[in-house]
Every structure is written in C-alpha cells, then in structure tokens.
Amino acid sequence: MVCRQAWNYGKGYAGKQKNTAFGKKVFIAMSFAAGTEETREALKTGISEAGYTPILIDEVTHNHQIVPEMFKQIRDSKFLVIDVSVPNNGAYYEAGYALGQGEVIFCCKKETFDDKEKRPHFDVSQKQMIVWEDEKELSEKLEKWIKSLFD
16 A cells, blocks of 8 residues: 555656656767767757757766766656667666656667677667668658657
C-alpha cells in the first residue's frame, strides 16, 4: 500500500521528467573520438533545422561532476539523439538513462550498421533507427524524423 504522501511525491517527480516542460533542448550522445567532428556537426544541424537546441555535454559550462550534470541536461531535454556509428559505452549509458524518461532517437552510419562485427548491440539494433551514408543525409533525415515525432 502506498501512503498519500508518497503518492503525491511520485506525481510531483513525474511532472519534472522530460517531454513535459523544457521544450526545445535535445541532448546528443555519441563518441567524441577523432574523426567524429562531421557527424557531430550534422547532428547539431539536423536538430537545429527541426527547431530545437542541440546540447553536447562538452559544450555545457558547469562546475559539477560530469555524470550528475549530464543527467541534469538529459532530464532538461525534450529527447535524446544518439549516434552509435562509433561504439561508445558512455553514449549507450546516457541513452539508457534517457530511455527510462522518454524518447531516444538512434542513428548509425550505414557502413557500421551493415558490418556484422561493428553493428550496434542487439538490444538497440532492433529499434527503428536512422541509417545514414553521409553527413548531409544524416542532417536531413534527422530533421524530418524529429518533425514527424514532435511537431
């Protein structure tokens, strides 16, 4: 049995989860390895062209430990976009956290997606995913995807 105080506390918490307030921020999870700069810019462009504000944790000015700040930024976002073209356990961790609170859009370069050795993990490869061949296509597909889901 749940007492009234706990029930009301839970209702207040749910009201603070993503997709309810905060509107236009979108958190990006991806590898920051060398060679991912063009993908990063393509993700930012697609999100911006759809009318949202892209957030990358390394561009946020803060004075906190990184994980709590990252969680705050994810909670304050409407949804999360993850690119899994370059495997990154941290990005999967961020997406898992975000998925527990709302929407996650998965993206993967076709070259990686088609490679049986590099393909995204089974748990996410079965989700609908934006598969892209070049950064222009990524931006365009992401913009359309966001507009169809959130506008």
